[in-house]
Amino acid sequence: MTADGVLPALLEQRRHQTRSALTRRGWVLLVSLLGLGLSALGLFASISSWREGVRPSPLTLILLAFGFISFGVVLGACLIWLFRAKARIVPYFARELGPYPGESAVAFGRGHDLYRSSAALDRLAATLGVRPLSTFGFGDDLYEQPVHWSPPSEGLRTVEALRAGLGGCPSAGPDIARDLDALASVLRIAVAQGVGFALLLRLGGGDAQSAGVFEARSRVGRFW
Incomplete structure (x- = not known):
């Protein structure tokens, strides 16, 4: 893509x-x-x-x-x-990383600027020579789509490179640094636990109860 x-x-x-x-x-x-x-x-x-x-x-x-x-x-x-629901991009893991609320859930409520700046971030990734964020998503098993798990170390490498290179992406949104920082923090937890991840498109607000309780019955992975 x-x-x-x-x-x-x-x-x-x-x-x-x-x-x-x-x-x-x-x-x-x-x-x-x-x-x-x-x-x-x-x-x-x-x-x-x-x-x-x-x-x-x-x-x-x-x-x-x-x-x-x-x-x-x-x-x-x-x-x-x-x-009218706002869209965001959030991490999704092959198994649970930790309880909610907790360090493994900090990226779930964020990601609006990851969505809005997705094209700009992919262009930046190409100039930095790292894997674009879009290659980590966006299939969602809740909607009967295949989810392709990736090593969290690869995602972390991309996110850290993007965070360091934001100066070369003036069109990125105002909260993109915090979105990337939150994503990097949970990917570090996934790296430590050896848990694969993917990126999903999420509509609406934080809706942690829906994601953690109701959807968990139909999902293979977890959001934190």
Whole structure:
């Protein structure tokens, strides 16, 4: 993959993850939309009755308002994740390195600038003569894609070279140094434990509970 092909590949991966999420969790959107609509209709009917002199019970109004707000929040969160979620690149390991929270998890909540600066970092890697970061990812087993584990020493060599050569990458994001430092720190742990790693595209926030509990049932690897 060339440096110019990194962002298109990441965008395609993002679309793949979004489509897969819709396939697996589309019922959440449907239930939320249906619940929001029914609650709105109920509130409208109650308000109309009130204007005609028929007062609905306070409990009915409370339940309808609660349903409207609750379903609206769930629907809004789903839509934000689908269309506005920030992407980041995070490390993924063949087995668990340590507990959460801990030193092995410091890179999981970061990586936004690794994503935004991915093409620039690959161009920098080419000038430095090290393996580009994009060659360590971005297949994700949660989305039925193969994950290719790499020796963490190779990843660490790339990350340390990029960190030292950031002066030659003026287009990199403002937090790229901290992203690289966090990635290097967890790769050192992986080197010490002899655990292979890969890089994944992750959408949304830190979501450690989802990654460490719910997804762990379906994943081969671990994020920390």
